[in-house]
Amino acid sequence: MYETHYHRAASVADAAAQMEKAEDGKYLSGGQTLIPTMKQRLAAPSDLIDLRHIADMKGISEEGGAVKIGAATSHNAVATSPVVQRLIPGLAALAGGIGDPAVRHMGTIGGSISNNDPAADYPSALIALGATVTTNQRSLSAEDFFTGMFDTALDEGEIVTSVSFPVPEKSAYSKYPNPASRYAMAGVFVAKGKDGAVKVAVTGAGQNGVFRVEEMESALSSNWSSDAVAGISVSADDLLSDIHGSAEYRANLVTVMAKRAVAAA
């Protein structure tokens, strides 16, 4: 790791101000992506501005038909939250399946979505549930937030402060983990909104990060059952292919995980 300077921000405004002053600063949340990257000397921020102790950015609450989760809330807090478990059990299960206990106690939802790893779990939930991302500057839909592999709509210095998930009628997540990293090789989040709208979002498999499968969505809209998606496969053309799995294998996993998610919802 290169030498760096650590700052613990007291508030969102303080964090933004610190970032202004830094030569080449980076926000630090759970550090579960950023610190390993720094240890491998692949990142060399001059300053680290720690968001994880900002009280306004932590916590889970039920607000007007939605569940609001502070950006600095740990995966473990989401997984074990009675509110999330009651209202969006699929989301609690997703958080409980991220990494291992140590990762879940440190890693945060804000860090995960800001990083937008194409194999991360959360992006699929945000898309399928139609979540809204709030930053220190604006609010934007999940669809607008995720712009591609490791890419988001965040501007320089912009801070994700919370994510708000409309409570669905039902939802579930099914993940096939990469045998080495345990990130998603294919993770499928299915949700049926209170308005009846169905969304199917896939993570881990796409070359450009999370994507929706509209063919499955329309099939499920008329018939919410595993059988409805069993015959639908996504094209392998835009899927990832690496030493762990070919695009064809991932395409198969997308269908299988979709079936299992529907059955679990």
Added chain:
Amino acid sequence: MGVQGIGARALRKEDKRFITGKGRYTDDMTLPRMTYAAFVRSPHAHAKVVSIDASAALEMPGVEAVLTGEQLVGDGIGNLICGWMIHSKDGTPMKMGAWRALEPETVRFVGQAVAVVIADTQGQARDAAESVVVEYEELNAVVSTIDALKGGAPQLHPEAPGNLIYDWDIGDEAATNAAFDAASTVVQMDLVNNRLVPNPMEPRAAVADYDEAEEHYTLHTTSQNPHVARLVLSAFYNVAPEHKLRVIAPDVGGGFGSKIFIYPEEIAALWASKRVGRPVKWVSDRTEAFLTDAHGRDHVSHAELALNADNKITGFRVKTVANLGAYMSLFSSSVPTYLYATLLSGQYDIPNIHCNVKAVYTNTTPVDAYRGAGRPEATFLVERMMETAARQVGLSPAEFRRKNFIRSFPHQTPVIMCYDAGDYDATLDAALKAIDYDGFPARKAEAAKRGKLRGLGLSCYIEACGIAPSAAVGSLGAGVGLWESAEVRVNPVGSIEVLTGSHSHGQGHETTFAQLISERFGVDTDSVSIVHGDTDKVQFGMGTYGSRSGAVGMSAIVKALDKVEAKAKKIAAHLMEASEGDIQIEGGELKVAGTDKKLTFTEVALAAYTAHNLPEGMEPGLKEGAFYDPTNFTFPAGTYACEVEVDPETGKTEIINFVAADDFGKIINPMIVEGQVHGGIAQGVGQALLESVSYDETGQLLTASYMDYAMPRADDLPSYTLLTTETICPGNPLGMKGCGEAGAIGSPPAVINAITDAINNNDLAMPATPQRVWLASRAALAQAAE
């Protein structure tokens, strides 16, 4: 802890310090004025080093020196050696290319060091290492085992034309060919033994300290065999004569073979310490470990089995290409030859065996011994072939094996080994019973109802441990003898120190060796301490690998104990005015048989040291040493039975039940043995299902971190059923065989045999990743549908 002799499940004495974080590892050593080393490593798999410009690095804060290969060679530091001479079948010696600790001319694998930066802190050293500008001229690389021998393949070493290190044979080729000519059935397979990274929990490290006034070096390092390290560093690398070099291997966090070898970094650290006049510490990070720790296995083989009309095996023919990587590591040459092909008879009476091995260079990390070393490769071949042959001739795999078991001992195989004792039916019976072999069809049918494919696979392994008789290995090319030494010191107050040349890096010697003393003298294990891992304390030793610490290391202790016991009895007889033959040792006391006369062990020890009243002519003191050289290898053997369920939709394999029935001979501490088997099976299942090294075609290591290299985790493994049977090993005084590697040797074929049974397709490479299993099971379904 009390008196805990042979067979007691004594808790590990060393665990208190390990569990409470009080272990003393090499990285815990901090010396005054210490500097840190960081290596400048090649990003290319094959390239000429055109120039090295250290001027910018030398200007950076804290930098003491930037040292290169040219300086190292100029100072007379010798090339790295391979300590086992193999001759090709045409009689020519193996072709060894020059390997320098820092390479001045041509780098041959990604991660090879070309320079070392010495600085005040680790961070400064690493920062400066990045600022050393090395100009390379890239060369084409050859990466795959098979490509290495192809015409036109890039050449690694001028010494080894065609990248061929040796072309070696064992067994009677003509007789084996004749057996195939007469065969009723021939079974053929192509098999790949995947390349692995050892991944001990503690990465390699070294702290080197040169004392200018004494011209003396001290090296703390992560070694499984500190005396061998000292010998090699002195005799071949010209670092210092042995009496001017102390090597200490303190607590070592796992080795699995990878810490047997002497690597460039230790050599460079010692040399640099003299150059800069300050102690030098180097600690590998995990990426360096992936790139530079010797890898394991990497064989490509074609195997054929000849059967007669009665389904008895009449011949076994094997051709193997073994990838040794870019350089020949310390024992690399012996692994695919004498540690491999000599085990191709398995547990079976096979009259004719012939094996040809071609060892090749490639632009990859050097390959050497890794848990099992050669024997897992042999077992994988033999046991995949046995299962396949049984399926081909329509016999049950258990029955086919039984038909061919060796049942009389000693048994001379056609490939050097002479098995001394064993009962292969006993372990097979035990395993079949424990896994409920007969109930399998019902379980398979029940699984099918749940949409799962269930399979059962066996592996009846044999291995050779307790390496090894020195004269025998010497005649096969070993550069060292493989005996062991021990010294038993009884202190005046009766406590006992045992100095051993074995080295514990997770095996629990401090406990099991103390149990041996407790058994012999009836003393508390707490009054015994085991001293190892320091060339200044222990006279000499060959270290720990090849499951040799019990069969060889403890046998040396037994010999020393015999001498101590004889002297103690003489003293006791003298003091109690009894005849020596009437003295018995029991419960920590020396008694005169048939009387109530007795002395405590402590009283006898004290008498030996006060020396006020010793038998005429006896020297004072109670301390004896011994060397033990085994007469044969030992032959642990057993049956592993694995039952799996495959999810045909994803190809995911779940191990439902795993039974290991092992014959390890005499067992000192069953709990520690179980721990060894647990760890071994975890590594074997890792090889079978998860672990594999991938390089791209340019020689970049794709699996250089845990993000891509799949290590087995607790939830990948079932709760094992472990059983033992016992035939006493006649070759050593305790009747021990060894247990350190069996799990890793026996388990891979059991797992693959189970999966291929489940999916009804025998064509499945290791590791059986979900993708591979999915593809193979779909292929089988497509075939069935035709």
